[in-house]
Amino acid sequence: MIHRNADPDRNRKNPIMKSYEVLFMTSDQKAVVDLLRSRGRGYKYIASEIGVSENTVKSYCRRAPLPTASATDRASAPAKPTAPQRKANTPVGVPAPVPPADQNPANTLPCRWCGKPVTQTPGRKEKMFCSEPCRVKWWNRNRHSSQRKTCLQLVCPTCHRPFSSYGNPNRKYCSQPCYFTDRFHGGAI
Numbered sequence: 001m002i003h004r005n006a007d008p009d010r011n012r013k014n015p016i017m018k019s020y021e022v023l024f025m026t027s028d029q030k031a032v033v034d035l036l037r038s039r040g041r042g043y044k045y046i047a048s049e050i051g052v053s054e055n056t057v058k059s060y061c062r063r064a065p066l067p068t069a070s071a072t073d074r075a076s077a078p079a080k081p082t083a084p085q086r087k088a089n090t091p092v093g094v095p096a097p098v099p100p101a102d103q104n105p106a107n108t109l110p111c112r113w114c115g116k117p118v119t120q121t122p123g124r125k126e127k128m129f130c131s132e133p134c135r136v137k138w139w140n141r142n143r144h145s146s147q148r149k150t151c152l153q154l155v156c157p158t159c160h161r162p163f164s165s166y167g168n169p170n171r172k173y174c175s176q177p178c179y180f181t182d183r184f185h186g187g188a189i
Contacts, residue, residue, distance in 0.1 A: 113138040
């Protein structure tokens with residue numbers, strides 16, 4: 001039996017201990033959290049910067065919401081474009097031209113759909129799209145260009161009917177009832 005005080009994860013299991021952790025954050029740590037949140041950083045990044053758990057940062061952020069912008073700040077901020085303005089400025093189906101090599105940093109590639117630069121992470125798989133909507137639009141337009149697995153034509157050993165198996169050469173039966181008939185000699189499970 002493990003003694004309660006010997007458990008290194010007891011703070012995660014005890015919600016009361018979690019709330020105490022937020023109370024013991026220093027004012028400097030709280031100021032750093034507010035600063036990094038205003039810059040758009042995530043909980044995990046902030047937690048690693050100040051040396052507390054991610055859940056402590058989340059709890060603090062829920063209890064101390066960011067101050068809202070005042071009316072003067074909102075008046076001086078540029079207005080967001082409306083939906084028709086965004087649509088008018090966005091080419092549909094026509095990829096944007098790729099910038100010349102001297103303007104394209106080594107760790108970015110253009111999005112396959114809209115041409116926006118997509119920052120690449122070294123040692124990770126190459127990103128081809130800037131967002132999920134761009135990925136979906138590109139694949140819907142270019143279904144024919146994918147490298148699909150072959151569709152195999154096989155014959156079921158039970159009913160002797162031909163069937164198609166998409167990319168699975170080990171498939172043996174056309175359906176589950178045929179499998180049960182062959183495997184269990186006509187009886188279902």
